Amino acid sequence: MTTPLILVFISLALSAFFSGLEIAFVSANRFEIELETKKGNIYYRLLSFAARKPSWFIAAMLVGNNIALVVFGLFMSDILDPSLNFLVGSPFALLLAQTLISTLIILLIAEFIPKSLFSSRPMEMLRVFALPAVAFYILFLPVVALIVGFSNFFLRVFFGEKGMESTPSFTLLDINKYVKEYTDTGQIKASEEHEIRIFRNALDLSTNKVRDFMVPRTEIIAMDIDEDLSRLKEIFTEHSVSKVLIFDDSIDHIVGYVHSFDLFAQPKSVKEVIRNIEFIPESMTAETLLRRMTQENQSILVVLDEYGVTAGMITLEDVVEEIFGEIDDEHDVEDLPEKIIEENHYLLSGRLEIDYLNDKYGLGIPSSESYSTLGGFITNYLERIPKDGEHAVIQDFDIKIIKSTDKFLQEVKLKKIIEKE
Known part of the structure; x- marks a missing residue:
């Protein structure tokens, strides 16, 4: 086997290797990589090093792929020339034939086949080729740093963009994907089902809106500010709640709330024990709501719709139930048919x-x-x-x-x- 043929095979194999790794890295679940890294898997620990700067790793694979293709092109012409002697009288036809044959070989062997194989089993392929992948990444790091630096400078000067930024090792999408793949295996233990449900609910906090789990307007327990204290006591006893909203004239003009503990102070009127209450939009996410209620020590809020009309109310218990499921306490006495x-x-x-x-x-x-x-x-x-x-x-x-x-x-x-x- 001649030297040019050996170099063509090696360069083609390297091109397929770099193309496959590129698509595998893009398709891989970053959360699973980090999870396996925490378990001490040496191969995933190597991959985690590369995953810290995803754009740099992909750039390194592109650099390697381009070098391999350049070498392939240089020596492929020497191999094809003897087989295309009948076209020697036409340089254009010879170049066209060499280009078409080389392109077909590259597309089939160095692109389509490896990308199909690596994308179907990205985690397995990354684990198998982790050591050479990281080795090439480190080898090309100086070149990649130069390319990334130039790209960032070009984008910043001419387009006002920040360029390639370091991204998180994994995103919420990676976590959701991992949980779905894990549950789809059908190997979940009965003891794990509740934990997985809680985990999923916690992930949904960033997308769930307050309107999805608030107490609706029609179910709010409230009282007019001008009513007697005796009526307030009746409401506490009748509905077995700890907080009652107080409104002025209509439910759309809520002025505060009264806690049942406040009645032990023997107030003379409702106005003496009204506590301030704040308002939030129904479009607020559950995650933002939970952060606000815990940071500002709030246990109850009024929810407004887009027109500023009372849409409902929300308590800290409602948010907690979004994560852990229904919580039965002394106030949850009503069983729905x-x-x-x-x-x-x-x-x-x-x-x-x-x-x-x-x-x-x-x-x-x-x-x-x-x-x-x-x-x-x-x-x-x-x-x-x-x-x-x-x-x-x-x-x-x-x-x-x-x-x-x-x-x-x-x-x-x-x-x-x-x-x-």
Whole structure:
């Protein structure tokens, strides 16, 4: 085997190696790399070093790939020339033939095949080739630093951009992907299911909005500021709550709240024990809300919609329940109706949340930002609050209203329509 042929094979193999590593690194789950690194895996510890500057590692692979392709092009022409003697009279035809053949070989062997292979099993491939990958990364580091520095200077001077910045080792997307892949394996222990649910709920705090889990306006327990203290005591006793909102004239003008402990001070009027309360938009994320409530030592807030109208209220317990699930305490005394009448036929409270019903019964009720409960789903579709005894077919559901008020639905019978094949 001649030297040019050996160099062509080596350069082609290196090009395939660099192309594969590039796509594997982009496709890999950075969180899994960090997780395996913490476990002491030597190969992932090497990869973690490269993952600290993702753009630098990718640049190093591109540098290696380009060097390999240049070497391939230099020696491939020497190999092809003897086979293309019949085109020697036409330099353009000879160059065209060499370019087409070289391009086809590169695309097939150095691009398509390695990228398909490495992208299908990125973590495995990165682990297998971790040592040479990091070795080449360190080897090309001076060149990469020069390229990155020049690129950043060019982008900053001519486009006002910051250029390549160091990114986090892993993102929220990587964590979600890892959890999904782990749960999809079907090897989850019963003891782990609750922990995984809590973990997922914690991840969702950054995207869930206050409107998704607040106490809605129709369920707020409140009292007019001009009412007597005796009425306030009745409300505390009747509803078994520790806090009651106080409004002036209407629920849209909330002036504060009263804690049940304040009544031990024997106040003469409601105004003497009113505590200040703050307002937040319903579009605020659960993560921002939790941070605010803990930092500012707040336990209850009023939620406003985009028009400044009272949309609901939120407590610290509501936020905690978003992570850990329903918490039963001395104030949660009301059981919402929830009964299976027969297969695909249920008696349900209109206040039950859509996500809860879908998870427990697999109903497939469509979700929307316009509503979060079963009652909200029905009233949103009908564009009104139906009366007792009304019947409606909404998408795949046969619904009968059992009990309702002028403000919300209390009980409904829901039957999922199953089409016979």
